[in-house]
Amino acid sequence: MKKGYCDVCGKKTSYTVKKNQITEFKGYEVNVIEEVGVCDLCSSNVYIPELESQNFKRLYGKYRKLAGLISPDELIEFRKRYDISQRELTAILKLGKMTINRYERGAVPSKSNSDYLKLIMNNSEVFKNSLNEAFKKERITQKTYDKVLGKINSSLEDPFKKATISSLTHEADEYNGYRTFDIERLLNLISYIADRVDLHKTSLNKYLWYIDFQSFKINVRSVTGLRYIKHQFGPVIEGKKYEEILNYFDEKFYKEEFEDGDFLKTTVKSKKNYDLSLFKKEELEVIDSVISTFKSKKSNEISELSHKEEGWASSNPGDMISYEYAEKIKIPF
Numbered sequence: 001m002k003k004g005y006c007d008v009c010g011k012k013t014s015y016t017v018k019k020n021q022i023t024e025f026k027g028y029e030v031n032v033i034e035e036v037g038v039c040d041l042c043s044s045n046v047y048i049p050e051l052e053s054q055n056f057k058r059l060y061g062k063y064r065k066l067a068g069l070i071s072p073d074e075l076i077e078f079r080k081r082y083d084i085s086q087r088e089l090t091a092i093l094k095l096g097k098m099t100i101n102r103y104e105r106g107a108v109p110s111k112s113n114s115d116y117l118k119l120i121m122n123n124s125e126v127f128k129n130s131l132n133e134a135f136k137k138e139r140i141t142q143k144t145y146d147k148v149l150g151k152i153n154s155s156l157e158d159p160f161k162k163a164t165i166s167s168l169t170h171e172a173d174e175y176n177g178y179r180t181f182d183i184e185r186l187l188n189l190i191s192y193i194a195d196r197v198d199l200h201k202t203s204l205n206k207y208l209w210y211i212d213f214q215s216f217k218i219n220v221r222s223v224t225g226l227r228y229i230k231h232q233f234g235p236v237i238e239g240k241k242y243e244e245i246l247n248y249f250d251e252k253f254y255k256e257e258f259e260d261g262d263f264l265k266t267t268v269k270s271k272k273n274y275d276l277s278l279f280k281k282e283e284l285e286v287i288d289s290v291i292s293t294f295k296s297k298k299s300n301e302i303s304e305l306s307h308k309e310e311g312w313a314s315s316n317p318g319d320m321i322s323y324e325y326a327e328k329i330k331i332p333f
């Protein structure tokens, strides 16, 4: 039985979780569920830190989405992608000294700062211009300049890669788990999965789908920002873009083909150079739990499991599967 400290009873008591609906927050119709512990002895509210932090996450997640504002996670991920500190980013963008620091700790940005940051994050040409400007005005060192420029250029180089990335990039909504697609996260994730399991091309989509949906269920956000379509054999990445990802992006993994009877099968091999620091602790927990659940299962077994999921079963072939189905995931990871 779960226990929490009840102020009214003055001791630890067992409690029951009750759900309330929060309809309005800061002028927005949020309609999110709030979970509160209620003392079994005296019916007073009991403060349960885990529930509070989940409530906070849900409420602010929804609020930010509604207000279209940038989230702390998006900022942190952006800095990680370019390997820059809060101070370096502040200098590049010429923002107030503690601005990035405050936003990353959860302060809600103004609409204009949020729009500016979004533009920088979604358009590497604009970011490059800011970088050049910051270097010319000596706000950043040569070392920082070279490092960031190198990363921007390598992400722009290849037209095939660029086209693939842009076809997978959409505004954050219920179909990508409220995350704009992040190629670095996807490549590192695939490399990590391939290192841990015997990864076939056919099961890759299911691993990713379960990881993204389970992460949404637990953490209110997907890991990769991918959108999935209902396909006959299970959920697949929109536009079957996994083919292009396996063909064009070979920094972290490579394909290996082998004959199995009359079929040519493809496995994905890790180059073992993945960077797990891109993921948060609670995301890695989800990733590892999905991997250990599927590790000993064959592709067709994983496929069958995915067919029992409501997100797949209730969608029509070719439909995009909403992350709203995540809470109904049946496998107890």
Ligand SMILES: [Zn+2]
Residues within 6 Å of the ligand: 006, 007, 008, 009, 010, 013, 039, 040, 041, 042, 043, 044
């Ligand atoms: Zn009580």
